[in-house]
Amino acid sequence: MRWTEILIPTLRNPPKDAEAASHKLALRAGLIRQLSSGVYSYLPLGFRVLHKIIAIVREEMNRAGAQEVLMPALHPAELWKKTGRYETLGDDKLAFKNRAGHEFVLGPTHEEVVTELAAAYLKSFRDFPQTLYQIQTKFRDEARPRFGVIRTKEFIMKDAYSFDVDDAGLDINYTKMSEAYHRIFSRCGLSFKVVEADTGMMGGKMSQEFMVVCPYGEDRVAISKSGKLASLEIAKRAQPAELVSKAPVPPAVEAFETPNLRTIEEISHKYKVPSAQMIKTLIYMADGQPVAALVTGDSELNEVKLRRLLGVKELRQAEAEEVRQATGAPVGFAGPVGLKVPVYADWDVVCGTDFVTGANEKDKHIRHVDPRRDFQVKAAGDLRQVRTGDLAEDGSGMLDIVTTMEIGHVFKLGTRYSAQLEALFLDEKGERKPAIMGCYGIGVNRILAAAIEEHHDDKGILWPRAIAPFDVEIITVNQAILETHSAAQKIENDLEALGFDVLYDNREERAGVKFNDADLIGVPVQVTVGERGLKEGMVEVKLRRTGEVSKIALADVAQAVKSALQR
């Protein structure tokens, strides 16, 4: 393909609205063009990359035994109302009425539609297992599109759905998909990590998120020195060796007036108490019974952890009136001393001393509070959100908090949709049962963004070969010279005949412009043809990634390109 025959609008100045590396470079390299917030066109180069990614996804899905289908993007709203997701979707749904007054939803995902298919056709246990997938545009009216192509209102998703007769079958499909995902992301050149998501109270459900660490992602997760990621929801820290303070017991508890001062910040600021020396006392209703949860003033309580420590089903923050009943004081003055309800404390609290906390009396706090002397803790545990510097539970050292981007997600759904939409089959005994489902998603556009985030330098993109828009770019130093462009043309023909995707920069531009554009668009191998080399029958082959240049005889170019691409 010749540069003059393909639209590659490279930019010297990055548009000012771009912040993320992938966003800036995708714009500068002429991959995308923004139409409105969170809505992008893919230009020829960008679309070539998407095609390569899609080809890999498709190949691995097929290899894993999934069958490609194409479901509609236009969904009747009634279908979404049946599963109750019409409401849960809320403002994220893009919906409209047609002239007949029928409401449609532009598909944000396809559990409903695929389950309707299963309900129609998967009638006998003999029809199982089945895995269907599609690669298609999804619509979500994101409140805040971000970072170019990383979070958009319209995006291409590979979504797959498995149907099985039992959990054992689901396990097999889930594993197959998970393995396929490993292959897909590896082939796309991404350093991804798998995060086990919380199985929570969902009973047997399970999910894994495939993440890449990148500064412009959207999730904050904990990473241990061993490279393991855990969502902040479930990241745990190591238990301290001794769950008690070694410091001397402070003087007796003393109350002091704090008129209208309720928050940790207000009191910490007014009385010059570090927030870590304060106890935040949160009242929760656990299965209907009030409990107090204590964390130090500088930390955030993690409700998932509290729920786990308590071992209860229902947990919610207490209403103002419930707080008053439990503590005898309005919200903002709760403290563990003299409290009648069971007290659960974070390790930081039981390991500390000389705290300031609420006095369970309006406009009063108390100081010199000591957990050994002044109140009873029913149980101590890891109750707060982890933060940078906490020791990892696996003993690998300090945790770090990093930003990540989710590029894939596999999920064991169970019967949620099949039961509601009556995707029922008859088993060997003639019993009607809902199909056991799994769902598996990949954000195709995000792979493009993630690849740029991971593979770029100050000059431009360094595409992994498998998803590069072209394998090799030929650059003529001076297009006007006959020997140069005829040599370039021959190389182009030879390489194309060997099956390489070749971009030949045949523009009558100065060499510098072409070199810079080549580095910017990031094709892995560059072949430079100039009269200087041609005099000796040589061209230069440059590896974009390393910058390494070697002189190659004309006759050996194909071989040199081939081996360069394998590195």
Add this chain to the structure above:
RNA sequence: CGGGAUGUAGCACAGCUUGGUAGUGCGCUCGGUUCGGGACCGAGAGGCCGCAGGUUCAAGUCCUGCCAUCCCGACCA
């Protein structure tokens, strides 16, 4: 949806304080000289100055409202 910022040519920006009828660099077109890491000279094309209303003899500039875009946060089936 809350907070902050910004809207002037394809891209980056100046002009706004102190109103007088549209500028710069890159890119684009034509001619010429150049030609191995973003050349130079000359001549051009390209603007509802985000939109609407107001003030004024006169608005890119002042006032009001709206819209759009980006960043932080909330949210993310």
